[in-house]
Amino acid sequence: xxxxxxxxxxxxxxxxxxxxxxxxxxxxxxxxxxxxxxxxxxxxxxxxxxxxxxxxxxxxxxxxxxxxxxxxxxxxxxxxxxxxxxxxxxxxxxxxxxxxxxxxxxxxxxxxxxxxxxxxxxxxxxxxxxxxxxxxxxxxxxxxxxxxxxxxxxxxxxxxxxxxxxxxxxxxxxxxxxxxxxxxxxxxxxxxxxxxxxxxxxxxxxxxxxxxxxxxxxxxxxxxxxxxxxxxxxxxxxxxxxxxxxxxxxxxxxxxxxxxxxxxxxxxxxxxxxxxxxxxxxxxxxxxxxxxxxxxxxxxxxxxxxxxxxxxxxxxxxxxxxxxxxxxxxxxxxxxxxxxxxxxxxxxxxxxxxxxxxxxxxxxxxxxxxxxxxxxxxxxxx
Amino acid sequence: xxxxxxxxxxxxxxxxxxxxxxxxxxxxxxxxxxxxxxxxxxxxxxxxxxxxxxxxxxxxxxxxxxxxxxxxxxxxxxxxxxxxxxxxxxxxxxxxxxxxxxxxxxxxxxxxxxxxxxxxxxxxxxxxxxxxxxxxxxxxxxxxxxxxxxxxxxxxxxxxxxxxxxxxxxxxxxxxxxxxxxxxxxxxxxxxxxxxxxxxxxxxxxxxxxxxxxxxxxxxxxxxxxxxxxxxxxxxxxxxxxxxxxxxxxxxxxxxxxxxxxxxxxxxxxxxxxxxxxxxxxxxxxxxxxxxxxxxxxxxxxxxxxxxxxxxxxxxxxxxxxxxxxxxxxxxxxxxxxxxxxxxxxxxxxxxxxxxxxxxxxxxxxxxxxxxxxxxxxxxxx
Numbered sequence: 182x183x184x185x186x187x188x189x190x191x192x193x194x195x196x197x198x199x200x201x202x203x204x205x206x207x208x209x210x211x212x213x214x215x216x217x218x219x220x221x222x223x224x225x226x227x228x229x230x231x232x233x234x235x236x237x238x239x240x241x242x243x244x245x246x247x248x249x250x251x252x253x254x255x256x257x258x259x260x261x262x263x264x265x266x267x268x269x270x271x272x273x274x275x276x277x278x279x280x281x282x283x284x285x286x287x288x289x290x291x292x293x294x295x296x297x298x299x300x301x302x303x304x305x306x307x308x309x310x311x312x313x314x315x316x317x318x319x320x321x322x323x324x325x326x327x328x329x330x331x332x333x334x335x336x337x338x339x340x341x342x343x344x345x346x347x348x349x350x351x352x353x354x355x356x357x358x359x360x361x362x363x364x365x366x367x368x369x370x371x372x373x374x375x376x377x378x379x380x381x382x383x384x385x386x387x388x389x390x391x392x393x394x395x396x397x398x399x400x401x402x403x404x405x406x407x408x409x410x411x412x413x414x415x416x417x418x419x420x421x422x423x424x425x426x427x428x429x430x431x432x433x434x435x436x437x438x439x440x441x442x443x444x445x446x447x448x449x450x451x452x453x454x455x456x457x458x459x460x461x462x463x464x465x466x467x468x469x470x471x472x473x474x475x476x477x478x479x480x481x482x483x484x485x486x487x488x489x490x491x492x493x494x495x496x497x498x499x500x501x502x503x504x505x506x507x508x509x510x511x512x513x514x515x516x517x518x519x520x521x522x523x524x525x526x527x528x529x530x531x532x533x534x535x536x537x538x539x540x541x542x543x544x545x546x547x548x549x550x551x552x553x554x555x556x557x558x559x560x561x562x563x
Numbered sequence: 564x565x566x567x568x569x570x571x572x573x574x575x576x577x578x579x580x581x582x583x584x585x586x587x588x589x590x591x592x593x594x595x596x597x598x599x600x601x602x603x604x605x606x607x608x609x610x611x612x613x614x615x616x617x618x619x620x621x622x623x624x625x626x627x628x629x630x631x632x633x634x635x636x637x638x639x640x641x642x643x644x645x646x647x648x649x650x651x652x653x654x655x656x657x658x659x660x661x662x663x664x665x666x667x668x669x670x671x672x673x674x675x676x677x678x679x680x681x682x683x684x685x686x687x688x689x690x691x692x693x694x695x696x697x698x699x700x701x702x703x704x705x706x707x708x709x710x711x712x713x714x715x716x717x718x719x720x721x722x723x724x725x726x727x728x729x730x731x732x733x734x735x736x737x738x739x740x741x742x743x744x745x746x747x748x749x750x751x752x753x754x755x756x757x758x759x760x761x762x763x764x765x766x767x768x769x770x771x772x773x774x775x776x777x778x779x780x781x782x783x784x785x786x787x788x789x790x791x792x793x794x795x796x797x798x799x800x801x802x803x804x805x806x807x808x809x810x811x812x813x814x815x816x817x818x819x820x821x822x823x824x825x826x827x828x829x830x831x832x833x834x835x836x837x838x839x840x841x842x843x844x845x846x847x848x849x850x851x852x853x854x855x856x857x858x859x860x861x862x863x864x865x866x867x868x869x870x871x872x873x874x875x876x877x878x879x880x881x882x883x884x885x886x887x888x889x890x891x892x893x894x895x896x897x898x899x900x901x902x903x904x905x906x907x908x909x910x911x912x913x914x915x916x917x918x919x920x921x922x923x924x925x926x927x928x929x930x931x932x933x934x935x936x937x938x939x940x941x942x943x944x945x
Binding site: 229239277283 | 570571572573574575576577581582584585586587588589590591592593595598600601603605606609611612613614615617618619621624626627628629630631633634637640641644645658659660661662663669673689690691693694697698699700719737738788792794800801802819820821822823824825832833834836838839842845846848849850851852854855858868874912913914915920
């Protein structure tokens with residue numbers, strides 16, 4: 182903490198002066214235009230309007246905000262339908278993928294009643310699973326992936342023991358955009374009487390709109406729950422997550438009684454929670470519909486293909502064929518290249534295995550991709 | 564889940580039609596004007612503008628949003644200064660009181676390295692501590708309160724054993740607005756070498772501005788950490804919480820490495836998190852300053868006193884003298900009275916001990932208090 186910084190609060194400051202100060206901070210933030218390192222994007226215009234409309238709504242006290250609550254319920258219905266759910270599905274809108282994954286594993290742990298239990302996650306799982314293991318006091322076992330960066334089902338099965346609570350599969354891995362072999366994992370989960378959680382935080386709003394894709398969602402027998410993040414490819418505002426349980430009774434393992442509120446109990450990890458982000462997510466889904474989402478995903482996939490062929494022409498290979506709008510590249514002198522790209526305003530990231538990682542989000546355009554390709558070629562020259 | 568509801572997403576819907584639909588849902592939500600049951604309020608006007616300005620900023624990836632990150636750091640400094648912190652304080656902006664309390668107890672648990680540990684919380688503690696016990700696999704022991712609804716320090720001490728990790732004290736209880744005897748609890752914590760967390764989710768932006776108050780914050784020797792909620796009396800937007808550790812190294816027990824992001828590790832429970840709410844909190848603190856907050860708290864306390872004397876005149880007694888802007892009342896036929904008040908648009912709540920509970924937030928005014936008093940008198944007549 183900076184000494185004396187707190188004195189900033191002493192006297193108060195004129196409304197306009199505070200806003201001018203905020204504008205100066207805002208100038209330090211990057212625009213998304215040249216960001217290829219993030220799974221977040223500019224919210225859709227309708228998301229921003231909807232967010233503002235419900236800014237003060239608290240879904241933690243739904244009796245006061247029945248309109249916002251109805252919006253949440255309709256949103257869950259739409260997402261359940263998108264992800265192969267039927268009438269038994271229950272869920273809620275979370276603060277994002279981490280909360281969704283925490284709550285899925287917590288429900289499994291509580292339902293299984295296994296002490297000192299473990300879960301098996303792919304080596305490719307998001308770093309938040311380390312956080313979850315610590316939080317829930319559950320051991321996190323990591324199964325290696327195959328040559329295509331998808332988890333090896335045999336390796337998963339070998340890690341199962343009598344303290345295993347569940348398995349996690351990723352539909353749209355953070356680093357490679359791959360889809361784990363969900364059907365094979367579901368078969369293993371069924372055979373061993375284990376829960377199976379699908380983390381589709383990124384893939385949930387991509388995979389259903391691809392021209393073809395392997396089964397990955399609640400329609401696969403053996404899948405217990407699924408995470409989907411509206412604030413990623415759902416183009417909603419932060420913090421917007423979603424969690425669905427195929428067997429809705431699993432939600433009851435997250436129940437906390439809520440005296441002195443308008444509800445009797447709550448399932449969310451947080452107490453007070455935003456109605457604004459629920460409205461934002463609802464508005465995007467309702468406005469775009471499946472057709473609108475398909476157009477956006479098509480465009481991202483076209484840009485990904487362009488980036489892939491452009492980099493190939495420049496002699497830069499990919500360790501794996503992109504299944505969605507995430508492209509990884511084998512780049513020599515990676516740190517130096519990233520530094521050079523940064524000087525031109527580009528932000529890219531790196532996988533744990535040392536590949537350059539590019540996420541091709543809706544805020545990008547074909548001309549931006551051309552410009553990036555040109556700068557990447559320059560940056561990789563000696 | 565409603566069958567076929569998901570079909571709502573099928574074709575998409577015109578921008579204006581979606582907004583018109585949202586407006587209809589919005590009409591179902593209550594305005595705060597007649598809400599006396601909630602610790603949330605309408606955000607301050609400057610909070611709304613600041614929120615909008617940083618809507619797309621993600622503090623989970625701070626290298627992309629250095630302006631929003633600087634705002635968070637300055638906000639933590641201001642709050643630390645407000646709550647008696649010095650240069651060793653570290654913390655971050657959370658999604659609210661529940662996340663702050665989870666993370667404080669998690670840090671204690673990880674630092675203490677006690678297996679199957681327990682924490683001792685006041686009987687008056689917020690229901691979220693039950694959630695926290697389940698989440699972190701920590702036993703939650705509840706200490707009874709005395710006649711003034713403050714925890715009894717002797718009862719706390721009796722519950723300590725060799726598996727106790729820490730003690731929780733409440734500065735501004737959700738139900739009675741009371742302040743636990745923090746100095747006595749701190750003495751017990753020091754003597755038993757335990758952590759002490761102060762939950763000032765509600766009181767953090769009230770107590771410092773009261774004309775007089777007992778010591779309650781990081782300035783008390785033995786207090787390890789404190790929760791404060793900007794989205795309650797801080798008049799910021801949802802979700803806005805704050806968590807401060809007096810010894811900043813405790814924060815490191817929450818660290819998760821973050822590959823493929825612009826940061827090396829993160830301390831927050833969520834991954835992607837809002838820069839908008841940080842800007843919102845910052846703007847309110849900077850604009851109001853201590854003087855502005857004092858005016859608002861003074862006004863809330865005056866309205867509380869008015870409500871107190873008005874109810875007394877009507878023969879309605881309070882079980883305890885209000886220490887802040889929360890008033891509880893002994894009301895016969897409580898359910899019927901609440902129902903009658905609801906018919907006039909009022910929302911009040913109930914403590915677990917069966918008293919009527921009123922929270923006197925900044926969205927109320929003296930004329931509204933007069934109107935409420937009149938309706939309450941009517942509702943309590945046979």
